[in-house]
Amino acid sequence: MTATDVPPIVLVHGTRFSAGQWSPQLRVLEGDFPVAAVDLPGHGARAAEPWSLDAATEIIAAATEQLDRGPALVVGHSLGGYAALEFARRRPELLRGLVLAGASASTKGAWAKPYRWVAGLVPRIPADRLTRWNDRLLRRLHPPEVVDATIRAGYAFHTLPTAWAEVLGRFDADAMRHVAAPVLILNGEKDTVFRSGEREFARAHPDARIELIPRAGHLANFDDPEAFTGAVRRFALHLPAHG
Numbered sequence: 218m219t220a221t222d223v224p225p226i227v228l229v230h231g232t233r234f235s236a237g238q239w240s241p242q243l244r245v246l247e248g249d250f251p252v253a254a255v256d257l258p259g260h261g262a263r264a265a266e267p268w269s270l271d272a273a274t275e276i277i278a279a280a281t282e283q284l285d286r287g288p289a290l291v292v293g294h295s296l297g298g299y300a301a302l303e304f305a306r307r308r309p310e311l312l313r314g315l316v317l318a319g320a321s322a323s324t325k326g327a328w329a330k331p332y333r334w335v336a337g338l339v340p341r342i343p344a345d346r347l348t349r350w351n352d353r354l355l356r357r358l359h360p361p362e363v364v365d366a367t368i369r370a371g372y373a374f375h376t377l378p379t380a381w382a383e384v385l386g387r388f389d390a391d392a393m394r395h396v397a398a399p400v401l402i403l404n405g406e407k408d409t410v411f412r413s414g415e416r417e418f419a420r421a422h423p424d425a426r427i428e429l430i431p432r433a434g435h436l437a438n439f440d441d442p443e444a445f446t447g448a449v450r451r452f453a454l455h456l457p458a459h460g
Contacts, residue, residue: 222458224313225284226449227277228254231295231319231436232380233351233373235261237366238294241442242449250453253280257300259376268379273300274307281311287459288313288398292449294438295319295411299384306395314456315396316449318403319435321415323389328413336381339374347374359439390414393421400425401452405433405440 226246230238236254246252255276259268266272277300281289288311293301298320305312322328339347351372355364393400400422404412406429419425428448433440 223250224453224456224459225251225253225281225286225289226453227280227284227289227291228252229273229277229291229293229297229301230254230257230260231297233260233377234367235370235373237261237368237370238438240366241363242292242438242446245446246450249450251284251286253284255280257297257380259380260373261370264371264373264376268376268383270300270303270383274304277301277304278308278311290314290316290449290453290456292316292318293320295435296380296384299324299388302388302392302396305398306392309395309397312396312398313459314399314401314452316401316403316452317418318437318445319405319408319411321402321404321418322411322413323417324385324387325389329385332381332385336378336385339377344372344374348372355439359436363439363442390417390421393418393425396422398424399452399456401448402427403430403437403445403448404428405430405435405437407433408435408437411435 228239230236236256239254243254256263258266258272290313291301298317301315305315352368355368402415402419404415415427419427430437430441430444438445
């Protein structure tokens with residue numbers, strides 16, 4: 218693959234986070250790829266914007282077009298993974314490859330019940346208390362160079378109920394049938410909830426494979442940044458040439 222043919226990469230963060238989630242990946246990928254990390258509506262620099270999958274899709278599309286290198290490899294984590302699935306359905310002409318990280322569980326049926334309960338609970342807890350809990354958790358589990366950008370950007374607790382309300386009940390393995398590009402399902406080995414449907418998701422697509430990050434959990438890009446970034450990089454370099 219020549220330097221002019223490497224795919225642009227768009228990174229899409231997970232629930233309550235922001236583009237800062239991808240600081241460990243950006244530091245490495247920027248040397249080899251055109252790359253952008255976006256803030257979804259209601260998150261980060263877009264905190265004042267109302268959440269919707271429609272708006273999320275347009276933000277991913279705009280980032281791809283601004284990179285101006287053709288269809289992109291879209292890497293979506295958790296909420297961002299489901300937004301990336303919606304983008305793949307609506308804007309297939311802008312998708313060269315898809316990495317689903319922590320987003321290969323059905324959001325339909327009984328699985329969704331505890332998440333609906335959490336989404337209803339979050340608005341009842343003061344945001345400053347949630348922020349302290351999140352800051353302490355991230356600092357206890359990860360080194361500063363991995364999580365400082367996420368902590369500085371703050372958390373979108375106010376958006377969580379609306380975002381989850383739209384995603385829950387909407388996605389299952391059938392969503393993979395709308396993805397017209399190769400797919401890497403990239404999960405933390407210990408992320409038992411969000412990798413629960415990975416085999417069904419992979420079977421629903423003709424060009425999908427599963428890769429696990431050993432000993433990592435749901436935040437696999439924090440738990441082992443080198444392994445996560447390496448998996449994305451390898452997948453990107455093996456995508457078919459555009460056109």
